[in-house]
């Protein structure tokens with residue numbers, strides 16, 4: 209399957225989750241995230257501002273006010289720069305994605321304790337299909353910070369069903385939701 213087709217199929221599945229399925233999945237991902245950061249003592253975390261049908265990341269920012277979350281700003285030449293975001297801070301939109309304002313404190317990605325990488329589809333080696341900008345392929349190149357992706361089970365592929373390109377780089381850990389299924 210080509211990346212574009214898989215991206216489209218996966219996004220459609222995510223958009224079609226029921227409210228309660230999404231809620232259960234997000235609660236479970238939040239709990240797995242909490243276990244990870246408490247175990248490792250992470251304080252400075254690179255995340256992203258999830259836009260539907262992505263993960264509702266604002267819930268994380270609200271739940272863990274003690275964590276300094278850094279969100280990407282889109283820079284020239286498809287680079288990202290990570291700036292501090294605290295709940296209530298002003299945001300501005302770029303390509304429809306809210307991002308911190310330029311004056312918010314920033315840092316080098318290698319100073320983060322953890323980077324949460326967005327994406328659409330994932331496989332067991334950690335390779336991902338994103339929105340096609342190549343932004344995170346550039347960040348992952350030469351990155352020393354640990355990387356994790358938090359995904360809905362609809363984003364998981366038991367086997368890679370797409371071709372890798374030479375610039376594709378994997379994330380170190382993929383955390384998949386283990387939502388409770390409510391039977392009626």
Ligand SMILES: Nc1nc2c(c(=O)[nH]1)N(C=O)[C@@H](CNc1ccc(C(=O)N[C@@H](CCC(=O)O)C(=O)O)cc1)CN2
Pocket residue numbers: 256257258259262280282288303305326327338339340341342343344
């Ligand atoms: N929530 C969230 N934020 C994120 C990402 C993400 O996947 N999710 N990104 C993950 O990478 C970066 C932004 N990714 C983007 C990927 C594609 C386009 C894009 O296609 N934009 C234009 C064309 C731009 C151009 O040609 O220069 C478009 O919409 O037509 C924009 C941003 C950083 N922030």
Ligand SMILES: Nc1ncnc2c1ncn2[C@@H]1O[C@H](COP(=O)(O)OP(=O)(O)OP(=O)(O)O)[C@@H](O)[C@H]1O
Pocket residue numbers: 211326327336337338339340341342343344345346349373375376
């Ligand atoms: N390290 C790099 N240097 C230069 N160009 C790159 C690099 N990595 C990726 N690209 C370019 O970025 C484009 C998009 O790559 P790809 O389709 O893998 O993006 P993606 O992983 O889906 O998106 P994202 O990383 O933004 O979530 C490709 O056309 C590729 O040429």
